[in-house]
Amino acid sequence: MASELTHFDDQGQAHMVDVGEKPETRRVARAAGRIVMRPETLNLIRQGSAKKGDVLGVARVAAIQASKRTGELIPLCHPLPLTHIAVEFTVDEKASAVECAVTAETVGRTGVEMEALTAVSVGLLTIYDMCKAVDRGMHIEAVRLLEKLGGKSGHWKVG
Numbered sequence: 001m002a003s004e005l006t007h008f009d010d011q012g013q014a015h016m017v018d019v020g021e022k023p024e025t026r027r028v029a030r031a032a033g034r035i036v037m038r039p040e041t042l043n044l045i046r047q048g049s050a051k052k053g054d055v056l057g058v059a060r061v062a063a064i065q066a067s068k069r070t071g072e073l074i075p076l077c078h079p080l081p082l083t084h085i086a087v088e089f090t091v092d093e094k095a096s097a098v099e100c101a102v103t104a105e106t107v108g109r110t111g112v113e114m115e116a117l118t119a120v121s122v123g124l125l126t127i128y129d130m131c132k133a134v135d136r137g138m139h140i141e142a143v144r145l146l147e148k149l150g151g152k153s154g155h156w157k158v159g
Contacts, residue, residue, distance in 0.1 A: 007076045016076050019109040027106050027150035031116035033143030034092070034099040035124045041135040042096050045127070055130045056089045059100070063087045063123030067104055067115040077114050080106050085115075087123060100124050101146075113145050 006017050045055045064085050071079030084105040089098055102119040104112040124140045131138065147157045 014076060016078065017110070019078065022109040022152070024107055024109055025150045027108060027111045027148075028103065029111060029113040029116040029148045030101065030103045030146040031113070031120045031144065032099060032101040032146055033120045033124055033140060034095075034097045035127050035138055035140050036095060036097040037131065037138040038135050039096045041131050041138065042091065042093070042098070044134065045098065045131065046091055053130075055127055056098070058130060059089070059123045059126040060087045062126040063100065063102060063119040066122035067102070067119035070115045070118040073118060074114055078110050080108055080110070080112060080115060082106050082112070082115060085119060087119065089123075098124075098127060100127075111148055111151055113148055117143065117145060 007014055048054055064087060066073075067085045068082060071077050082104060084103070086103040088101045090101070091098055100120050100123045102116045102123070104116040104119065106112050106115075120143055121140075124143070128138050128140065144158065147155075149155050
């Protein structure tokens with residue numbers, strides 16, 4: 001199985017994939033996830049009356065910042081010059097949840113899936129951090145890649 005995983009060499013040792021010979025192309029990735037909470041907690045977020053302030057505004061900045069630091073956080077991930085990050089939050093009243101969707105873009109030799117996934121994760125963790133005083137039972141779920149474009153493998157989209 002190690003031969004199928006690109007982050008392992010022939011001897012099964014972890015290594016950073018060599019992307020030096022790959023052409024630079026436009027790369028885009030979209031990821032999403034959500035945090036589920038009590039309706040009262042969701043109401044605090046929607047009204048902007050959480051004790052720590054604008055929860056979604058702070059979470060948006062945290063997600064953007066995390067995307068830019070992905071190469072420092074994920075050991076074998078290449079540091080990438082990002083050209084664009086878009087973070088969207090959607091309130092789902094029925095599920096008592098906040099969905100976070102991130103689009104990451106670069107022009108480079110490797111994809112930005114990890115940047116999009118990291119941004120989603122940190123954005124949701126920031127919501128948890130800012131609201132945990134009133135709702136420790138929140139849970140993060142369904143963090144996943146939705147779509148990727150660019151590179152040799154082309155376009156991939158979930159389902």
